[in-house]
Amino acid sequence: MTGANSGAGLATTEQLVRQSAHVVGACRRVDAGREAFAGFGSLPGTAEVMELDLGSLASVRRFADAFATKHDRLDGLANNAGLMGVPQGTTEDGFETQFGVNYLGHFLLTELLLDTLKASAPSRVVNVSSVAHVGTRRQVAEIHLDDLNWEDREYRGIMAYSESKLAMLLHASHVARLLEGTGVSIFSNHPGWVRSNLAAGMMPGWANSIWNVMLRPLSRPLGTLSAFEGAQTTLHCLLDEDAPTHSGGYFSQNSVLYPNRENRPGGWPMSSPNPHAHDTALAARLYDRSLQLVGLASGG
Numbered sequence: 001m002t003g004a005n006s007g008a009g010l011a012t013t014e015q016l017v018r019q020s021a022h023v024v025g026a027c028r029r030v031d032a033g034r035e036a037f038a039g040f041g042s043l044p045g046t047a048e049v050m051e052l053d054l055g056s057l058a059s060v061r062r063f064a065d066a067f068a069t070k071h072d073r074l075d076g077l078a079n080n081a082g083l084m085g086v087p088q089g090t091t092e093d094g095f096e097t098q099f100g101v102n103y104l105g106h107f108l109l110t111e112l113l114l115d116t117l118k119a120s121a122p123s124r125v126v127n128v129s130s131v132a133h134v135g136t137r138r139q140v141a142e143i144h145l146d147d148l149n150w151e152d153r154e155y156r157g158i159m160a161y162s163e164s165k166l167a168m169l170l171h172a173s174h175v176a177r178l179l180e181g182t183g184v185s186i187f188s189n190h191p192g193w194v195r196s197n198l199a200a201g202m203m204p205g206w207a208n209s210i211w212n213v214m215l216r217p218l219s220r221p222l223g224t225l226s227a228f229e230g231a232q233t234t235l236h237c238l239l240d241e242d243a244p245t246h247s248g249g250y251f252s253q254n255s256v257l258y259p260n261r262e263n264r265p266g267g268w269p270m271s272s273p274n275p276h277a278h279d280t281a282l283a284a285r286l287y288d289r290s291l292q293l294v295g296l297a298s299g300g
Contacts, residue, residue: 001013001025001026001078001080002054002078002080002081002106004025004027004047005033005037007227008080008128008227009078010036011226011230012078012235013037014043016045016235016238017045017046019044019239020045022047022048024067025037026050026051026081027050028051028081033049034049054081054100054102054105054106055092055097056093056105057093057104057108057294058092061108067116068116071116072116073116073120074116074120074123075120075123075124076125077125077126078128079109079110079126079127082098082101082164083101085157088155088160090149095148096148096150099160099167102164102165102168103165103168103171103290106168107171107290108294111294118182121184122184124186124187124244125172125184125186126187127189128234129168129188129189129250130165131252132161132162132165133165133168134274136158136162140275141159141276142276143167144163145285148293167286169272170276171188171286172187173277173280174248174280174284175248177248177280185244186248187237187246187247187251189233189234189251190252191230191231191233192224192252233251236251249270250270
């Protein structure tokens with residue numbers, strides 16, 4: 001579980017531990033993970049923390065090596081961690097921050113853990129995407145394979161976030177096709193508008209303070225979800241017996257109203273209204289390009 005020390009990631013981890021699972025929390029700050037897991041001692045399952053910085057491909061490789069040394073089984077991988085709307089910047093490897101952290105780090109992580117997932121089959125992968133993969137009212141999100149790092153476009157943080165989440169959805173749909181017959185299922189989901197610190201990068205410090213102290217408690221009537229509620233979509237994908245029949249699907253638990261009236265508000269799974277989300281050729285090109293970017297000659 002990436003991003004296991006806060007928000008919906010922590011709530012998902014806790015619910016799995018309550019069901020006797022052993023969860024490996026992949027956290028950028030090990031101390032924060034240990035502090036977050038400190039209250040799990042009386043629960044029937046267990047949790048451990050391992051260091052992972054998704055903004056560093058070297059860190060992802062170190063994590064995968066360390067995991068393989070300690071564990072020979074992996075029943076589920078939840079690619080949950082993410083950044084939203086941060087100022088323009090790059091990762092350690094030179095990728096646009098949100099594309100690098102939200103998508104590319106998780107892409108490499110999944111590739112490096114696939115052998116263990118296959119050996120543990122039936123097993124599952126969950127890409128935590130977002131309804132934001134659709135884009136904004138003014139602009140539909142799409143994947144610019146020739147400008148993934150926003151070098152030739154005016155940077156827009158929220159659109160960079162949308163593109164990274166569209167990449168997560170396309171990754172799940174394409175890898176599902178590659179994994180047919182292996183016993184490994186993969187999904188993407190929208191957990192809902194969870195009351196968390198995800199959007200902190202979009203606001204200056206003073207605005208964050210006002211949000212946390214005054215506005216966050218009032219946000220529930222607007223349709224926001226608690227961390228526990230936001231965890232349910234990922235838990236469904238990880239645990240529901242019927243979910244593997246929808247491998248590659250996009251799941252959303254709350255009543256997001258999509259422009260396409262044929263799609264019911266909320267469901268398991270849903271059909272994205274973004275036409276680019278259904279472009280299988282684009283998904284394949286993104287996958288191949290991603291393999292090149294992370295330095296892998298082939299999948300698996």
